[in-house]
Amino acid sequence: MHFDLADLRLFIHVAEASSLTGGARRAHLSTAAASTRIKSFEGQLGSRLFYRESQGVELTPAGERLLIHARAIMRQVDYVKSDFSEYGNSEAGHIRIFANTTAVTEFMPEVLAEFLGGKPGMTIDLQERLTNDIFRGVLDGAADLGVTSGDIKIKGLEVIPFTVDRLVVVVPNGHLLGKEEIIAFKDTLKFPYVGLHEGSTLLQFLKAQVTEIGETLPLRIQVYGFEPACRMIEAGVGVGILPESSALRYQKTMKVSIVQLEDDWATRERAVVVREMASLPESAKTLVNAILTYHNRYSVDS
Structure with missing residues (x-):
C-alpha cells in the first residue's frame, strides 16, 4: 500500500468540510482533480471512505477510522516542520487549542497575548468546545492540546493540573439567597436562572447536574459571556452560577453578592490535556508551560 501526504491532507479537508468541493478548495485543487485523487486513494486502501450525497459527503465507518490516523500523521508532520522552522524550536508553528468557556473567556486571552509576544512566526487557533469534544479532539489529533x-476519566490522555475552578452562586444585592454563606445547588433551583449560551461547557455541566437530581434548570435568559450574565443578575433578572474568579472581578463594579456552593462538584480542578507531552513540538510545550506559569504568577485559584 502506498499513498502520499497530499492524499491524507486532501482526505482531511474533504472530511472536515463534509464536501468534496469545499475540501478541494481548501487543498487548492479543482473539484474534478480532488474527486479523482479521492477515488484513487480509496482504490489503494481497498475501502470506501465517503458516502456521496446530494448535500455533500459523509464519512463511512472506514473513513472515520482513517480520519483518526490521518490527523495524527499530519499533526506529527506539522510538529516536525515546526521544530525545524527558520525561527527555531519555539518561535514558529501553528497550535490548535480546544478549551472550555471559562478558559476561552477568562484567562487564555492573557496567556496567549503574552505567549505570542516576540513570536512573529507563531499562529494560534483557539476554539470553545464542550468537554467531551475537547477530549475527542485531542485524542483524534484535531487539537494539539485541550484546556x-x-x-477527567478518559484513557489515552496526559492530564496536567494547574489550578482550581470553584463555582459559586451569584445573586443581586439584597436577594434572599444573599443572606446565606453556603447553599446547596438544589435550593437555588426555585429561582429563575441567568445562564450562558447553549454551546458553553458550563451550561452543559449544570444541566447534567440538574438531570442527576431529577430537576430542570429554570433558565429565564441566556447570554454570551460572564460579564453580560453578571449584568443581568445585577438587574434582578435571575441568579446564576459562575466561576468564583469571574464573580469576584465583576463584584468590584456591580451590585452582586456571592454565595458558596456546598456541593462537592462545585470545586473542580483545571487541567491541560494532551495525547503525549513528550511528542509535542517545542512551541506547544512552551505554551503549556506558559499556562502553568501564568497561574502560578497571578495565584489564580478559581
Whole structure:
C-alpha cells in the first residue's frame, strides 16, 4: 500500500468540510482533480471512505477510522516542520487549542497575548468546545492540546493540573439567597436562572447536574459571556452560577453578592490535556508551560 501526504491532507479537508468541493478548495485543487485523487486513494486502501450525497459527503465507518490516523500523521508532520522552522524550536508553528468557556473567556486571552509576544512566526487557533469534544479532539489529533476542568476519566490522555475552578452562586444585592454563606445547588433551583449560551461547557455541566437530581434548570435568559450574565443578575433578572474568579472581578463594579456552593462538584480542578507531552513540538510545550506559569504568577485559584 502506498499513498502520499497530499492524499491524507486532501482526505482531511474533504472530511472536515463534509464536501468534496469545499475540501478541494481548501487543498487548492479543482473539484474534478480532488474527486479523482479521492477515488484513487480509496482504490489503494481497498475501502470506501465517503458516502456521496446530494448535500455533500459523509464519512463511512472506514473513513472515520482513517480520519483518526490521518490527523495524527499530519499533526506529527506539522510538529516536525515546526521544530525545524527558520525561527527555531519555539518561535514558529501553528497550535490548535480546544478549551472550555471559562478558559476561552477568562484567562487564555492573557496567556496567549503574552505567549505570542516576540513570536512573529507563531499562529494560534483557539476554539470553545464542550468537554467531551475537547477530549475527542485531542485524542483524534484535531487539537494539539485541550484546556478543561472537572474530573477527567478518559484513557489515552496526559492530564496536567494547574489550578482550581470553584463555582459559586451569584445573586443581586439584597436577594434572599444573599443572606446565606453556603447553599446547596438544589435550593437555588426555585429561582429563575441567568445562564450562558447553549454551546458553553458550563451550561452543559449544570444541566447534567440538574438531570442527576431529577430537576430542570429554570433558565429565564441566556447570554454570551460572564460579564453580560453578571449584568443581568445585577438587574434582578435571575441568579446564576459562575466561576468564583469571574464573580469576584465583576463584584468590584456591580451590585452582586456571592454565595458558596456546598456541593462537592462545585470545586473542580483545571487541567491541560494532551495525547503525549513528550511528542509535542517545542512551541506547544512552551505554551503549556506558559499556562502553568501564568497561574502560578497571578495565584489564580478559581
